[in-house]
Amino acid sequence: MQGLSLKISQQQRLSPQQIQFVKLLQIPTAELAARIEEELEENPALEEGLEINDSDELDEQERETVDDWEREELEVGDYLQDDYAGYKMAGDSYDPNEESPERPMATVSSAEEYLLMQIGFVVKDEREELIAQQLIGSLEEDGYLRRNIESIVNDLAFTQGFITDAQEVEVVLKKIQTLDPAGIGARDLQECLSIQLHRRESDNPTCLLAIRLIDEFFEEFSKMHFAQLQQKLGVDEADLKKAVQLIKRLNPKPGGSEGGNWVPYLQPDFVVTNQSGKLDIKLNGKNAPELRVSKSFQEMLQTYNQGNKQQKEVKEAVTFIKHKLDAASWFIQAIQQRQGTLLKTMQSIVSQQYDFFLTGDDASLKPMKMKDVAALIDMDVSTVSRVVSAKSVQTDFGIYPLKYFFSEGISHESGEDVSTREVKNILREIIEQEPSQEPYPDEILENLLAERGFVVKRRTVAKYREQLGIPVARLRRKL
Template sequence: MQGLSLKISQQQRLSPQQIQFVKLLQIPTAELAARIEEELEENPALEEGVEIRDSDEFDEKERETVEDLEREELEIGDYLQDDYAGYKMAGDSYDSHEESKERPMATVASAEEYLLMQIGFVLKDEREEMIAHQLIGSLEEDGYLRRNIESIVNDLAFTQGFNTDFVEVENVLKKIQALDPAGIGARDLQECLSIQLHRRESDHPTCLLAIRLIDEYFDEFSKKHFVQLQQKLGIDESELKKAINLIKRLNPKPGGAEGGNLAPYLQPDFVVTNQHGKLDIKLNGKNAPELRVSKSFQEMLQTYDQGNKQQKEIKEAVTFIKHKLDAASWFIQAIQQRQGTLLKTMHSIVAQQYDFFLTGDDSSLKPMKMKEIAALIEMDVSTVSRVVSAKSVQTDFGIYPLKYFFSEGITHESGEDVSTREVKNILRDIIEQEPAHEPYPDETLELLLAEKGFVVKRRTVAKYREQLGIPVARLRKKL
């Protein structure tokens, strides 16, 4: 029997401004300048300008949620303020009078070391670890993998007695291609550029067009058949030019042009330095431009306000200008909110791991979960996850991904909570000192850890060993 029924339900949806903030929050510093440049090109009401106020001063208005920034129908007078917030990105971390020599230098010396530092966060088992090491070792100095996958499969079989197949190796390669810098592990220029464009996760028309040029029309693009491309894609010259300019900003050699040195691409998001026993935390915004809402656009709106508002042309012009002014203001406020959220999160991480940032000693790291930081900053754990994702911090001891500071904990027999990272370091030390002709099985490692006060089950020992990339005892045996 059919009938009608009425159902009321509540659904929470993100506003366009919230979505913009979430996307900006995920962007690492190395990509932020390009995102700002893209917005500057699209919105004439947004412009580069001199700093109006210190960008480190986030007042309560700037800390409002983006949802609260949404506007209804506004009067023209609301747009004619003289104190639109300017925004100077560089002021977040670098004083123009500071000497660059005081900046700690990165200790990551090569592309291979940097990739190996990241890879442990994305692999699931020992098999993937062995494949990843083989793939990373096969990368050329510019970051490309030019050795075909079938050859990698054969290399593993003949040199390590490790049997795998095309699908398994390609799956691990995809995980390597998800690491930083974007484009690493690509097999040719087309794949390198495609990875970088897809990494942007942007639905902007220029970005979508650039993706089509690389993924679907790379041959025509590389041969500069621009008229043919305009006809096939149904676009005009200005649209094509914007897409090409975006592609030109991509990095064709993600591994570095000389010696595989990744130093030019290791742009940390934070800088933490020890200033006479006190930790100084700064947000890196060195390469991003200053931003402000265009005064000329506000004056243009004022001019229209003096005209006949009933005329269709004037009404449409006013609507257009309002839209652009809103978009510019929202973008600046979203950037400001991003900076405030990043700093707030980093301060909490440093507070929890203060001893490590003072000494650089891994054994001083404490167990820490994202939900603990979320509780401290009074935000959702998903926000912390976005802040941590693909971000890094430069310390006096080198550059570390933010994920490095998060780990589970176990209880020492003394009752003290210890980070699993410290347990792994002790486990590594034990294995390094084991007899070469008779390596310790996991059962023995369990007993040796217990002697040091760490009660860990055998299966947990095996898990830690796999995460360290250490094979089972029979594969560690040497003559």
């Protein structure tokens, strides 16, 4: 049987203004300038700079965007005000007259752009160039190609209607592997190291031995079976050690820059300084130019309002101007709210980790979770997560990502809660001091930590060791 039914349900949806704020909150300060520049280009009602005469400012009045002229009369007077002369917070630290201690930043193209610049020197025709572009676009951040060749062939067929085969793609891949940085386009670690070694002096005995280690005995080498390698290669310990040292100097992750060793410029979002025992917290406002709503657009709206509102052209013009003025004021409000939320969150983090910001000692870091900060500032955990994401703070002891200050806690035998970061630092210290030829397995590391008052299970020791990027004992063995 067919019938009609009525169902009532409640749904919570974010408004366009809330979505805009959430997106602005998540991006770091270094990207904020580009986002503001994009908005300035798209919205002529938004301008950069301070208002010359602040005495004209009026109190803000609530406005709603009107899509239908017949449904609501446009209130032009609401748009003839400007209380958005600038959105910078009192906590912003940028002074245009202040000398900056930062070093100039070199302009460096991305790894993908750098590779695309080089392919013209190795491909022979447009066909190979198209395959090369697809391969370069498929590289991961570390420079490896982890998609198999058959998938690349299918990608070209389905997305571009380009028919090729695995053999042709393989030929082009070999050409990409001749580009800089050495090792780019490798499909695994063995191939990456082999590419780098084959570019070195082929008549150097140490290099030749290193090539054999990687090309012929990679499994034994990766498991550090040095005794077996000496026997199979027929070399003494000194020569083997030289070859191993040469391999260790290679770059296992060639992606990221043309030199392989370029470190991205990091601009902190916050600055925390010790002012005679009192911590001063500021927002970095260098990438946030002053914004205001355009007075010329407000005057334009007033001019149109004096015309005949019944004319279709006048209605459309007023609606367009009103929409742009709304968008400009909403954007400025979102920037203001972003700055306030960032500063409020950072103040809470500093209050929790006050001793660390005074001394820079990792041992003074306390266990802290995002929900702890969210409770302090009376906001949702997701908001704190967005603030922390990709943000950093400059201290008297260096620049730290905000996520550095969040960690779980474990109990010390004294009954005090200790940050897992301190336990990791002690674990690293123990491993650095272990005998090179007989490194400690996880069971012994567990006992050594217990001697220092940290009761940690073996599996937890293994997890911390992996998080520190430290291999198992067998792979830490040295000649």
